[in-house]
Amino acid sequence: MGLAGEAEIRGETSRMETIHTVEWMKQVTRQARAEGRLVGLVPTMGALHQGHLSLVRAAQQQCKPVVVSIFVNPQQFGPNEDFSKYPRRLEADSALLEGLRVEYLFAPPPAEIYPDGFRTYVNVEGVSERLEGRSRPGHFRGVTTVVLKLFEIAQPHFAYFGRKDAQQARIIRQMARDLNLDTEIVVCPMARESDGLAMSSRNAYLKDDERRAAIVLYRALDAARQEIAAGERDAVRLLAVMRKVLNAEPLATPDYVEIVDADTFEPVSRLRRSCLALLAVFLGSTRLLDNMLVEEVEGAGSSFRVSL
Numbered sequence: 001m002g003l004a005g006e007a008e009i010r011g012e013t014s015r016m017e018t019i020h021t022v023e024w025m026k027q028v029t030r031q032a033r034a035e036g037r038l039v040g041l042v043p044t045m046g047a048l049h050q051g052h053l054s055l056v057r058a059a060q061q062q063c064k065p066v067v068v069s070i071f072v073n074p075q076q077f078g079p080n081e082d083f084s085k086y087p088r089r090l091e092a093d094s095a096l097l098e099g100l101r102v103e104y105l106f107a108p109p110p111a112e113i114y115p116d117g118f119r120t121y122v123n124v125e126g127v128s129e130r131l132e133g134r135s136r137p138g139h140f141r142g143v144t145t146v147v148l149k150l151f152e153i154a155q156p157h158f159a160y161f162g163r164k165d166a167q168q169a170r171i172i173r174q175m176a177r178d179l180n181l182d183t184e185i186v187v188c189p190m191a192r193e194s195d196g197l198a199m200s201s202r203n204a205y206l207k208d209d210e211r212r213a214a215i216v217l218y219r220a221l222d223a224a225r226q227e228i229a230a231g232e233r234d235a236v237r238l239l240a241v242m243r244k245v246l247n248a249e250p251l252a253t254p255d256y257v258e259i260v261d262a263d264t265f266e267p268v269s270r271l272r273r274s275c276l277a278l279l280a281v282f283l284g285s286t287r288l289l290d291n292m293l294v295e296e297v298e299g300a301g302s303s304f305r306v307s308l
């Protein structure tokens with residue numbers, strides 16, 4: 001089945017409402033809460049793909065109404081990043097969400113979110129400064145600021161994020177805990193193309209040869225997965241395996257390759273408890289992320305479950 005049309009196939013008509021103002025979005029979700037309904041929020045920057053739609057389906061399992069926000073947040077882009085060329089496809093995105101029978105699309109103009117005189121930012125210390133935070137200074141401050149605002153506006157009981165942006169999900173969970181937010185953060189599995197490439201709106205930037213080369217991220221993680229299956233637990237040796245695969249691809253320039261504790265995001269020297277192998281790699285000017293979750297299986301000696 002294509003991306004759209006699941007509801008049509010079930011013979012249902014779509015009734016999605018698109019909301020552009022903070023005031024109306026607040027009223028709608030406050031009313032839903034007052035009626036005792038569970039509100040789910042899927043925050044996105046649009047250019048929706050199957051990864052986003054899997055978050056929507058996860059939200060629909062738990063919540064009604066589901067709100068999907070589409071807002072390309074200027075605050076999370078650095079001065080030399082891709083804010084102006086970031087794909088904007090509101091009409092196509094809206095059709096996809098209607099096809100899934102989403103109740104509300106929240107698509108505010110920038111001035112609704114950042115009116116003149118805006119001055120307040122949210123920063124999660126420590127984990128925001130590593131990895132993505134080091135490569136993209138200010139990025140996570142922009143993410144947490146807009147996500148907190150979206151939570152205040154939509155008042156969701158549950159909010160859904162993808163594991164592809166594992167550090168983002170960890171930071172948002174920290175913010176929710178530190179600020180006693182009434183929103184539970186749900187982190188959903190990776191969505192991949194059939195050849196293994198992690199789904200991302202930025203994949204649309206890749207030229208044909210870069211798109212072919214981009215599966216090197218998945219191949220690097222898969223090579224580490226095979227080593228773990230064969231008994232390797234040493235992080236330095238696993239990193240060397242991943243770097244070797246990446247270095248063999250001439251179109252790929254790694255930004256970072258790390259294995260970290262999934263809670264603290266500090267590097268580990270050996271696999272333990274719950275770890276993430278994280279990659280950020282340039283294909284031409286496009287920077288792609290991927291990761292693999294490695295979790296110790298309790299009561300099974302030194303056995304690890306790997307989720308790619």
Ligand code: PAF
Binds near residue numbers: 076147165168
């Ligand atoms: O993951 C994203 O698309 C964005 O960082 C988010 C969470 C929608 C905030 O702008």
